Amino acid sequence: MAYYGISSNLILYLTKKLHQGTVKSSNNVTNWVGTIWMTPIVGAYVADAHLGRYWTFVIASCIYLLGMCLLTLAVTVPSLKPPPCTLANNEDCKSASTLQVGVFFCALYILAIGTGGTKPNISTIGADQFDDFEPKERAHKLSFFNWWMFSIFLGTLFANTVLVYVQDNVGWTLGYGLPTLGLLISVVIFVSGTPFYRHKVPSGSPFTRMARVIVAALRKLKVVLPNDPEELYELDFEYYAKNHKFRIESTSSLRFLNKAAVRTGSNTPWMLCSVTQVEETKQMLRMLPILLTTFIPSTMLAQVNTLFVKQGTTLNRSLGPHFKIPPASLAGFVTISMLTSIVIYDRYFVPIMRRWTKNPRGISLLQRMGIGFVLHIIIMLTASFAERRRLSVARDHGVVEKDQIVPLTIFILLPQFVIMGMADAFLEVAKIEFFYDQAPDGMKSLGTSYSMTSLGIGSFFSSFLLSTVSHVTEKHGHRGWILNNLNISHLDYYYAFFACLNFLNFILFLVIVKFYVYKADVSQTIEMLKEDKRAAGFEKVNGNYEVLEN
Template identity: 55%
Template sequence: MAEAGMRNRGNREEYTMDGTANLKGSPFLRSKGGRWSACFFLIASEFLERIALYGIVPNLIVYLSDVLHKGTVAAANDVNNWNGTLLMTTLAGGCVADAYLGRYWAIFCFTVIDLLGMCSLTLSVSLPSLRPKPCISPNEDDCRDQTKGSQIAFFYCSLYVVAVGAGGRKANTTSLGADQFDEFEPKERAQKLSFFNWWSFAMFSGVLFACTVLLYIQDNISWLVGYIIATSALAFSLLSFMAGTPYYRHKKPHGSPFTRFAMVLVAATRKWKASTSIPSVELYELDSEQYLKEWKQRIDHTDSLKFLDRAAVKNGSDGPWRLCPVTQVEEAKRIIKLLPVFFVTLMPSVTIAHVLTLFIKQATTLDGSLGDHFSIPPASLISLFTVANLITIVFYDKLVVPMLSNKTGNPRGFTLLQKIGIGQAMHIVIMLVAFKTENWRLRAAKSHELPSTVFVLLPQFVLMGVAESFVGVGKLEFFYDQAPEGMKSVGSSLFWVSMGVGSFLSSILLSTVVEVTTRHGGISWIQDSLNESRLDYYYGLLAVLNAINFFAFLVVAKHFVYNRDVVLEGDEDEETAMLKMALAEGNEATSPSV
């Protein structure tokens, strides 16, 4: 036994133990890459991609209003619907990666699509035939009539190509980055805990650059120069990603996750009368060696969602749609377990959607002057959100986590749901602050006695950035961490899908409020002129909805049971260790050189 332990420990130092391989499919020699050396290229690529995307997103409502002459509600809804589509596309991107292409090739293909869309968008703001002419009429309806349908169609078509490319890429970049750390190696497992924080740091650093430098160029020099820089950043993002190819660890596609999930539901439904009492019935499961040959993790049976256990009951039936192994059943259970958390974390996504729409629209009504020669572009206020997010991430990772981990014994400091809960509670406070600020702004606009500086919006932008470092980063890590091994990209995409659904719900809520408040001759809370609106009432409504949602989140979090699959140092049995070692040695002997 001692000899086997020594051999296994020696094998851990040679090859990764989580089934990762190089691009040719050979077992991955640990010294050849992975870890932070591989993540450097991925993080640099993500930084540049954020510059490209946020060279468009923050100023999009301004472009739709000022160049395409859209009204406030229509422009806000268009931004929310486009952003929702982009984020919903992550689910398709995750499925394509997990089932067919793998994460590396999925990222490559979707980034190319994204680049084509960015080139098309750049043409739409540069060619006179594709860009609406400046309108000098004070009547907005006259300006809208001058805009050609073909110009609008080309712009929106380009925009949605970007949504498909950027969304498909999003689902896989975090998962590929997390794959660079071997869960079975204690040092790498510890490094992985910081990965999501630093990944988010890189993303928001790119956002910060875009929201300061690029937005200033678009507002004060030209839209064309700003879009050219954004497109160039995406091209360099692709080059950075490809430069790291020799260092990446890869996990093989496990087949369509939705097919495996559907098999369990169908098999359980077909045998709905079957008994699931254990040990009176035998549940079907593959042996450990078969899982290890495919570098998959076997999942032990749990007592939750017992209805699904019928899919693994042996009663003479055979075939994948009649009988599923226990591990496949447990995978389905884990996806279902994530759904309640998914639904009770939608409301913060609804709230944060307003940062890109109504928050910026508020800023356009205020004075952004800094001296006589410089004025802050309204969309650049997102940089306040970003700076607050970056500072909080670093503060949390370097100070809070070490302090709390010593007291709680949790290497993350807070549990993932506690971290999300802190951010959710902050959203209630943020909307109350936004309510008070907008009420003050309206009084200032009507009385002309109070200064109308744009910096009155600073608290709501800053607090939103702090909250997102908890709820956003926490959700991203939670859905990846708690997803089954073969569905990690889908797990990560659940975070982005929750943001996308939040954008769509924001659009629906905005339209519903307008419809309800205008009934029986009433005045809409949100109008093209914000000085005639009651946006403060709308923010108050959001505070109430966030409070109700927070209590629902507490109920779900209290009853959630975390998965624990990772084999800690010393936990692995001798048989499993020897099987892994033999498989790694056998694969090395029969596969191309590493």
């Protein structure tokens, strides 16, 4: 709720209160959002290598809370706010002072540091509460990320409706003060449950373990691999059983890295690695091409809180004689659509598909992501057609001046928000589950941070595209596609360009998926779950749970 309470309406604060233009304010939002989603890499490293997930989350939550408190002060204390301005062009208003801008953005980026430790670890802590060695808990874990995202977006719905309304109609002090209070309460509730959690101890730096494999393989570049994988170095089964870990068999993919497990006389960790360590490194590397394909859809997500909201400010927002819909509230329909889609997916789609595919998830995680990719193409085509309609009405009614309202209901934008929610239910949920599920046990936080990194890079890429397209289309005396006055801009062209990018990205995704191999222990778990799911339930026999026979 705290993050979305800020990001949903941030562009309006930057334009209306800090008097920034469309491109500058949009880029400031996406740069901040990009940082928010990039810092989890650092948080994941600290959790996996040093502090553990629990303490990393607690410390980061305190930093998060500090940022929220400072942000609330920045919009409350008169000397920290620029004077009001009623001029038509925001950029003609008196600029905010260096101190005012500095305090506001300092608070935003302190908050970003805090989220770096909270985002990759809280969902991982939740998933850690399920024991993969217990069939019943393992079965429940398959639905965990669906309901995790459901709970997250309940808070998002509150932010996109109540908080946005408060910020637009009551004041920014209360609008930022409420999520600050909510964050404090949530941290207290989390800490109170400490004695009941399953705590995973840090297992060392994942980057160091991966680097050792790569260095060892490079140092043995000329070594010949044995024909029998059993000749490669590996720890015994007792070690893995004692530490409650999976032992992974050698695979032929990325075969070059297997040289790290070839015995050559030296047993130093930078010369000899176990087969399991090699396979863990392969698992993290195999996910990188999939990660690459998620950058473009993440760029589309950045439009929801920037250009989509700016479009809403130009339309008729009246709902009755006394109420105007806050433009950022339309993002609430993304949340409603996603929540509805998750319930339908988990309760109806999965059971139906499970009977057909025999997959306990209904469809594979990559298939689920693929559906999300297709929906993103549809979103941008829908947005382009809606914008073309908006511009046509603006021209027909002579509404071309900045801040003039186009006589067209804001709900013309509703389809692109609703489809975005459906896409999130497929792509975003599958993405976080995929990177968590496919990551090795000791690198779960790092794996989870992959999904967040894609959102960060997508936001930065959005800033790059917006600036580049704006600059290129204004060359040689042309008006340009993206101006401060959206009524004479061409966002319809910009969205059509995004639709083309999504299509090309989907083709790349299909090619990459064709060669992707799921990690071995996951496929074994799926086979076990197939047997579990064929049964109506579990029966306890001699102290153990056994599957009922049909």
